[in-house]
Amino acid sequence: MTYDESVRYLMSLGKELAAPRQPALGGAAGAAAQKFDLRNISILADRLGDPHRASPCVHIAGTNGKGSTAAMLDSILRAVGLRTGLYTSPHLARINERIRVAGEDISDANFAATFSRVHAFIEVLLASGSLAAHPTYFECLTAMAFDFFASGCHPERTGGGCHPERSEGSVFPASHCAGVDFAIYEVGMGGRLDATNLVVPEVAIITQIDFDHESFLGHSIEEIAAEKAGIIKPGAWVVSSAERPEARGVIARRCAEQHARLVEVDTACAVENLRAENGCYRADVSHAHSKHRIALALPLPGRYQVRNALAALAAARLLAERGFPIDDAAIARGIALTYWPGRLELLQQNPAVFLDGTHNPAGARALLAFWEENFSGRCIHLVYGAMRDKAVDEIAGLLFPFVSSVTLTEPGQPRAITAAELARIASHHLPPTGRLEVIPAPAEALEHAISLAAPADAVFATGSLYLAGDLRRYWLSRSVETQPAIRSVS
Numbered sequence: 001m002t003y004d005e006s007v008r009y010l011m012s013l014g015k016e017l018a019a020p021r022q023p024a025l026g027g028a029a030g031a032a033a034q035k036f037d038l039r040n041i042s043i044l045a046d047r048l049g050d051p052h053r054a055s056p057c058v059h060i061a062g063t064n065g066k067g068s069t070a071a072m073l074d075s076i077l078r079a080v081g082l083r084t085g086l087y088t089s090p091h092l093a094r095i096n097e098r099i100r101v102a103g104e105d106i107s108d109a110n111f112a113a114t115f116s117r118v119h120a121f122i123e124v125l126l127a128s129g130s131l132a133a134h135p136t137y138f139e140c141l142t143a144m145a146f147d148f149f150a151s152g153c154h155p156e157r158t159g160g161g162c163h164p165e166r167s168e169g170s171v172f173p174a175s176h177c178a179g180v181d182f183a184i185y186e187v188g189m190g191g192r193l194d195a196t197n198l199v200v201p202e203v204a205i206i207t208q209i210d211f212d213h214e215s216f217l218g219h220s221i222e223e224i225a226a227e228k229a230g231i232i233k234p235g236a237w238v239v240s241s242a243e244r245p246e247a248r249g250v251i252a253r254r255c256a257e258q259h260a261r262l263v264e265v266d267t268a269c270a271v272e273n274l275r276a277e278n279g280c281y282r283a284d285v286s287h288a289h290s291k292h293r294i295a296l297a298l299p300l301p302g303r304y305q306v307r308n309a310l311a312a313l314a315a316a317r318l319l320a321e322r323g324f325p326i327d328d329a330a331i332a333r334g335i336a337l338t339y340w341p342g343r344l345e346l347l348q349q350n351p352a353v354f355l356d357g358t359h360n361p362a363g364a365r366a367l368l369a370f371w372e373e374n375f376s377g378r379c380i381h382l383v384y385g386a387m388r389d390k391a392v393d394e395i396a397g398l399l400f401p402f403v404s405s406v407t408l409t410e411p412g413q414p415r416a417i418t419a420a421e422l423a424r425i426a427s428h429h430l431p432p433t434g435r436l437e438v439i440p441a442p443a444e445a446l447e448h449a450i451s452l453a454a455p456a457d458a459v460f461a462t463g464s465l466y467l468a469g470d471l472r473r474y475w476l477s478r479s480v481e482t483q484p485a486i487r488s489v490s
Helices: 002-014 039-048 066-079 106-128 137-150 221-229 245-257 304-321 328-336 361-374 392-402 419-428 441-453 465-477
Strands: 057-061 085-088 099-101 182-186 202-208 237-240 261-264 267-276 282-285 293-297 345-348 352-355 380-384 403-410 434-439 459-460
Touching: 002 106, 002 137, 039 106, 039 137, 057 066, 057 221, 066 085, 066 182, 066 293, 066 304, 066 328, 085 137, 099 137, 099 182, 106 137, 137 441, 202 221, 202 304, 221 245, 237 245, 237 304, 245 261, 267 304, 293 304, 293 328, 304 328, 345 403, 345 465, 352 465, 361 392, 361 403, 361 441, 380 392, 380 441, 392 419, 403 419, 419 434, 434 441, 441 465, 459 465
Parallel strands: 057 182, 057 202, 085 182, 202 237, 237 261, 352 459, 380 403, 380 459, 403 434
Antiparallel strands: 085 099, 267 282, 282 293, 345 352
8 A cells, every 4th residue: 555545544444532332223232343452453463473572662651741751761762872663642743653763753655564564464364254353543553563663673582583474475565674672652542451552561651640531441540540550560660650649559559469560750769959941840860779860951841741751760760770771871861852742842932832732631730830830920822622522621621711812723633522612611711801712723723812912922722632733734834934943942
């Protein structure tokens, strides 16, 4: 298949989340439309030659912060010269962003070749009856990441060269050699039943745990934490940056049951001289039982990124214990060089314009803290759009009372809630002096908010990573005359 054909095929499968069951007919049970277990991905990975075993890895679960933590750890590992594979979701602008090698997105040609190879195996497995149903969108992408990261097989890790299916004359297309030294996998949703949970990592990381995807993961912190802690395997080494006591208790119990080593950042790391510079934080961090301090300079804005950096630091220290060539200088350098767009990303100044993927109440509280710390006394103009399954009323109740205007819009996704419906649900949270506009087109909504802002004001576009992606694509497509360079706060 070509690249465009590959993307269209994947999109035809639906996105990460779909209705768990199709409507029942008569008295019969509904047919499974999307299942959450490891059967499909296990069968497919086995047929591919278990490529997820080809390189050591880290596995990251959590409600918020897992993508930023993954990006920081990836940057640390690249700082010591390791060739890394990074698998994250969702993407902002292009699906290729989900699969990265050595800091670069997979190319269109390699994406098409890898998908063609995985798809060919799926067809064989469906024809033989080994697969009862086609793997989901996320399962296919996960299999692609496994396969692409392993495609430069290391003989010492694979038992003597490439998998048989990769040999010359095979009916299956081979992708270009990517061959990573180390892979980082971000969980898509939950953990226990996530397609990435085939991996047996050197270190498992669990970031902050809060409410999100309750229909799938449970309606209590304990239930959600149990799903996330499902990535903890027997004898694992685990880093946790979870703060909620209920979540910490669940993680600790899971570690005890699995005889796993648990490192909590609150006890393992001491933070001193924490200070902010234009929204980005610096700190001196020492590890338990060590007098050596690492001076961290975070390029990603927001106090919450400090905790993500501590998780990446603690994981890097554990990897060093396992023999990987990581020292404190590499940790500091890697964190300082981290690039992770769409998270409090500054597009321009005067007025300041930010893109942010906040999509749940915990993220909204973190965004509100950022406003209080950096924009107290200044007018904020909010562009907001979200998915239907998100707690939009609760998020609006946190953010809308503190803004001068809200422009409601719609991410370009089938799951997006309409701007008109958002207005019906959440407009009552706007203060009496606040201004409300309903502009479904995201680019027009952003330009409208910017037109309302004085040079000293700030514009924040938030509510969904999909909205951040839509607006980032638009911003990059602006004419050279009107487009400031996208950059981080500095």
